[in-house]
Amino acid sequence: MQSLAPLVAPVAGQIAVVGSGIAGLMTALELAPRPVVLVTRADLGRESSSLWAQGGIAASLGPEDDPEQHVDDTLRAGAGLCDPEAVRGILSQARDAIETLERYGVRFDRNADGSYALGLEAAHGRHRILHAGGDGSGAAITEALVKAVLNTPSITCLTGVEARRVCVTDGGVSGLWLQSGDEAMILPTSQVVLATGGLGGLYDATTNPRGNVGQGVMMAARAGAVLTDLEFVQFHPTALDVPRTPLALVSEAVRGAGAWLINGAGERFMADTPGAELAPRDVVARAIHAQIARGERVYLDATRAIGEDFAAKFPIIHQFCREAGIDPARAPIPVRPAAHYYMGGIATDLRGRTTVPGLWAVGECACTGLHGANRLASNSLLEAVVMGRRAARDIYETARPMSQTEPSRAAPQMLPKAEADDIRPIVSQYLGMIRDRAGIEAALRALRPLAMGNGPGADAAIVALGIACFAALRTESRGGHARSDFPEPEAVSTRRRMTLDDIFTASGTLLAPASQPLPETLT
Template structure:
C-alpha cells in the first residue's frame, strides 16, 4: 500500500482506476484489481466509518451437507417478494464457496465447529443453517480487519485517507474523473474508471443501525453523473435495534437476527408472544417482523427480546459484541428483557448495475450496498449482503481491468460542494419514509426536500437522495416487501421496478409541487 497525502502526487495517479469507499466491497474491489495499480479513496482511516464492521450476523453461503445454492436461491426469492432478479441471484449465490475461499486466502478467520468445519448459524427466512460467522457476532469487523491488512501489504493499492468524494466528472457522456476534498483542499483524480463502494443510507433516518454518516453520498454522486437509480424506496428496517439512549440519536446498537436464530423470543410488556401465530414467528422475513414490532409500539405497548431461556448464561460466549453493547446500557441478556424497536438497516435499492457491476454511465461501477444488483429485491434475505459484496467486487474488478483506461479530458471541474450533511433531511425521512408510509406523507416529503435538493447547501446531496426515495415510493402504489403503504395495502399483481434519473426525479418533483399549488 502507498499512502498519498496530497500535492503534486495526485497528478501521478492519473489514469488509474479509482475505488471510493473502504468497507468490505471497496477493499475487496481494490484487492481483486491487483496487480493493476488502483487508487482507494476513503473519508476515514482504512476500514473505519463503514457499515461493514458493524455487521454482526455473518455471510450467507450454502456450505452445509444439507444445503445447496438452489435452496439458497429459493429462500432469497421468497424473501425478495417478487423483485429479485433470479438470474443475478443465481449467479451470485452459486459463487458463495469461492467468496469464502477468497476471504480465507486474504486472512479472514471464520468460526469453526468441533470438527473443524466452518460453523453455520440460522437467521430469519433461511431454511438451512448457512450463516458463516467470525468472532461470534463480529463477522463484519473480522472481514474488514483481514482485508484492510491485505490492502496495507499490497503495493499496487494507493490509499488516500481523510478524503471525501464530492463530484464525479463527466465528459462526452462518460466518466472523466473524480473531484474530492481532503485536509489540504480539493483535488481531481483524472480517470476513466470509478467504482463506488460507499455503502448505504441508514444515516438519513433518526434511528438507524448504520453509522450516522452513511447517508447515501455515493447515490448522490451517481445521480448527478446521470446514472439510473432503481427501487430507491426499498429500505429494510431491522426489527431488533436496542432501544436505549436518546431517541433519534442515530447509530442504535443492533441485536443480531442470529439471536432469534438461537431461539430468543419477541414479547410485549404484557408477556404476550405477539408473533406466535405468524408463519415463521420470530424468524419470519424482516419486513414482517419489523411491521409487527412497529404495530405493538404504535399501540402503546413496549417490545422486548427475551433470550433468558434460549441462551441464558451462554449469551455472552455466543454473542460477545451484543453482550458488550447490552452491558454498556446496564442490561444483562442472560437475566433481563432487552427493549427493542425497528431502525433503518439496509437499502435494497441503489445504482442499477449489470452482472459486471457497470452502471448506465460508461466508466462508472457500483459495488456493495450502494448498488442494485437484483439480489435483494423488496426485502434482503439476512446475511446475503456480505456475500454480494465479495462476489460482485470480483466481478467489477474483472470488468474494470478490461475497460479502456484513457479518459476524455474533463471540462473545468465544478466548485467543490459544501461538506455534506443530513441534519435537515433526517426528520423528513424519519416521519414520512419509515416502516409505514402513505401517499400524503410521501408527497409532503418530496415537497420539503425539493428546494433543499436544488440548493447549494450542505444538505443538498442528502436531500436529493431522499427526494428520489420519496418519488419512487409515490410511484409504487402497493405494499411489497419493505415498502408498506397504509393507503395501498394490497400487493400489485405484477412486480415491477422503479427507475429514476436525477432529471426525471426533479421534473416529477416540480410537477407534484405545481399540482399542489394549483389546489
C-alpha cells in the same frame, strides 16, 4: 493536514475505488497488480457498515443445503421483485467467495470436527450463515481485508479524503472530485468504482454510521446514472432500544438461536405468524412497530434459549447490553426497528457496470436485483464480495482511455460541506416504515427545493427526494415499502428505473394538479 496536490499527482490516471468497506476493499485487492487508488473519508474500514455487521455471510455450504435452496429463500424474501438471473449468478459463487476471503486471511468459525459452524437467520430454510469471531463477523472480515490492502503494493490509500462528484466528459467518466479540509482537486481517471455503502444516516433511528447518507447514489445520480428501487429501505427489527446514536444492532442470529419477542405484558406476539421470530425482516419489523404504536415496549427474551451462554455466543451484543445496564442472560433486551439496509441504489449489471461508461458500483450503494423488495439476511456481505470480484475482473479486462478533454485538476471552488441535519427529520417522519400519500407529498414538497439547490443539504436531499418519488409511484405495499393507504400488494409489480432528471420531472408532476399526467416513461 497534508495538501491534496502531492497526494493526487502520483495517482493521476489510476483506477479509483471510493469507499473502504468490504466491497471497496475486495475490488481494490482483486484488481492487483493494476494500480489502484482507494479513497476513503476515514481510516480504512472505520466508517463503514461492514465493520458493524454482526450476522455474518450467507453461503449454502451445509451438507443438507445447496444453491437452489438458497435461491428459493432469496426469491421468497424479495417479495416478487428479485432479478432471478442476479440471484442465481451471485449465490452460485458463494463457495468461491468464502475461499477468496480465507485466502485474504479471514478465519471463519468452525465446529470441533473442522466443519463450518453454520447459523440460522430469518427466512433461511437451512443453517447457512458463516460467522467470524461470533457476532463480530463484519469487523473480522474488514480487518483481514484492510491488512491485505496495506500489504498490496499496487494499492495507494487516500484516507481522510472525501469524494464529492464523479466528473463526466463526452458521456464518460473523466475524473473524481476530491476534497479534504479546505482544499479541492480533481483526480483525472477514466475508471471509478463507487463502494460507498448505504443511507441509514438519513434516518434518526439507524444502525448505520451517521455519515452514511447515500453519497454514492448521489454522485452517480449527478453523473447521469440510472437509479432503481429507491423506495425499498429495510428496517432491522431488533436494534437495542436505549439512548445511543447510532443504535446498536441485536443480530438476527440471537432469534436464530431461539430468543423470543415479547411485549411489556410478556406476550409472545409473533408466535402465530408463519416463521414466528424468524419471519422475513419486513414482517417482524412491522409487527414490532405495531406493538410500539400501541404504547407497548418490545423485548427480545434470550434468557430461556441462551441464558448463561449469551456472553460467549454474542460477545459484542453482550457488551452493548452491559453498557446499557442490561444482563441479557437474566433479563429481556429492549428492542425497536431501525433503518438498516438499502435494497435500492445505482442500477448495475452483473459486472458492476452502471449506465455511465467508466463508472462501476458495488456493495450497498449498488442495486443488482439480488435483494428485490426485501433483503434476505446476510446476503449483503456475500454480494459485496462477489460483485467486488466481478467488477474488478471487468475493469481489468476493459481498457478505457482517458478523455481527450480532461477536467482541470484544480476544482474551481470548494463545495459546501455536505450535511443531512435538515433532511433527517423529513425522512424520519414521512419516509419511514409506514408511509401514506399525505406524508410522501409532504416529503416531496420539503425536499424538492433543497435537492435542486446548492446548499449544504442538497446532496442528501437528492437521495431522499429519490426515495420519496419512487415511494409515491409505488401504490402498493411490498417488502420494505409499506403504505397504509395501499396496504395490499398489487397482482403484478415491476421495478422502476429513473435518472436524476426523471426524479426532478416526476416529483414536480406529482405535486402538480391531478390533471397533469406523468410522462409515459415514468408511469
